[in-house]
Amino acid sequence: PDLKAAAARMAQAEARAVRAGAPRFPTSWLGLRTNEDWRQVVAGPGAVIRQQQSVYALNVDISWEVDVWGRVRNNANAGRANAEAAAADYAAARLSLAANTARAWCNLLEAEWQTQLGENTVASFRRNLATVDSQFDKGVPGVTALDVRFARSNLASAEANLENRKRGRDESRRVLEALMGRYPGGEVATSGRLPKLRGEIPAGLPSTLLLRRPDIAAAERRTAAALQQAKASRKVLLPTFRLTGDARTISEDLAELIDTDKIIKSFVKSMSQTIFQGGALRADVKLADAQVEELAQRYASVALTAFREVETALAAGVFLDGQIAALRKFAEESKEAEKLAVSQYERGLTGILNVLESQRRAFDSQSGLIRAENQRLLNRIDLCLALGGGF
Numbered sequence: 001p002d003l004k005a006a007a008a009r010m011a012q013a014e015a016r017a018v019r020a021g022a023p024r025f026p027t028s029w030l031g032l033r034t035n036e037d038w039r040q041v042v043a044g045p046g047a048v049i050r051q052q053q054s055v056y057a058l059n060v061d062i063s064w065e066v067d068v069w070g071r072v073r074n075n076a077n078a079g080r081a082n083a084e085a086a087a088a089d090y091a092a093a094r095l096s097l098a099a100n101t102a103r104a105w106c107n108l109l110e111a112e113w114q115t116q117l118g119e120n121t122v123a124s125f126r127r128n129l130a131t132v133d134s135q136f137d138k139g140v141p142g143v144t145a146l147d148v149r150f151a152r153s154n155l156a157s158a159e160a161n162l163e164n165r166k167r168g169r170d171e172s173r174r175v176l177e178a179l180m181g182r183y184p185g186g187e188v189a190t191s192g193r194l195p196k197l198r199g200e201i202p203a204g205l206p207s208t209l210l211l212r213r214p215d216i217a218a219a220e221r222r223t224a225a226a227l228q229q230a231k232a233s234r235k236v237l238l239p240t241f242r243l244t245g246d247a248r249t250i251s252e253d254l255a256e257l258i259d260t261d262k263i264i265k266s267f268v269k270s271m272s273q274t275i276f277q278g279g280a281l282r283a284d285v286k287l288a289d290a291q292v293e294e295l296a297q298r299y300a301s302v303a304l305t306a307f308r309e310v311e312t313a314l315a316a317g318v319f320l321d322g323q324i325a326a327l328r329k330f331a332e333e334s335k336e337a338e339k340l341a342v343s344q345y346e347r348g349l350t351g352i353l354n355v356l357e358s359q360r361r362a363f364d365s366q367s368g369l370i371r372a373e374n375q376r377l378l379n380r381i382d383l384c385l386a387l388g389g390g391f
Contacts, residue, residue, distance in 0.1 A: 006093035013086030020079025026064035033057045071235035074228045081225035085218045092214035099385040104176040110374040111169035118162035121363045125155040147352040212388035219299040230288035313383035320376040331365040338362040
């Protein structure tokens, strides 16, 4: 719906552009009127009769402003530039929708992966609790009621975390469905795994890629439109020349009424010159100049924002690569620590707290790795959006 609304705004701007260019052409009015009239006709000596007849009247009015100074052309150019800006806004809406949909897809994949990890965590902690309960009931030395409490506490915490992840997964599904224009029923399915990035970002990307960004194109077109409107506002202070014509014919014969030669002979050409001056017009000039300045500064701000977004995404890609490498090492070491803690616990060399802590670290490391890998995908999407497309 948002994209369709942007398309409707573009259509409105196209219609305004046509209206802005309409004064370049003559304006004409055509009126045809017929009346029933009575007249006296001499039928013979001393004989007069009344006879009904139809009288036709044709009015033709034509008006055209001679664009001596180019004011009309400036207004038409401004309308066209605004229409082009609206087209760029529509392109921006399409690109934004694509990026937001891709983000929502990746977020849903992460949510599903995190939920799966949470389910594995609950299952593991439930097995730990069963083992500790069994050992405590059997009176195994070193296993106390405190160990049972810790195992139950860890399981309850994992179950609460799992419900939170399920809620996040449900919300991610509905967000994605709404972006696709579907009813948000929370039923969309995914592949279940985060995609892998294809290749690295090439070095030496030209800054001219940013010229593809729709927001930059829209800002430039709006600035151009304001410049044209400012020129037109100055030319309002100059004389305006207008050609007007008015032709009227009346006839009892319809064929004679629409005779071209008669209409042309009846047409009277005239020219009027009107000079507009005053505080209101000069205020319009100042207003137009201020609007040009505002839009020019906004254009510069959009360009700076574009450079910042690209530089931030490029730098974030490097940082995320380093973070993921460290998290992978963390996940590997945590997994080995968990195996060692379980082995030592089974041999009575360590307490249950070390086992629970090692398992918590292992699951936290895997969760952090999933989150970071998704952040790298989202950052790549942000980079494509910042560049106005792919590279």
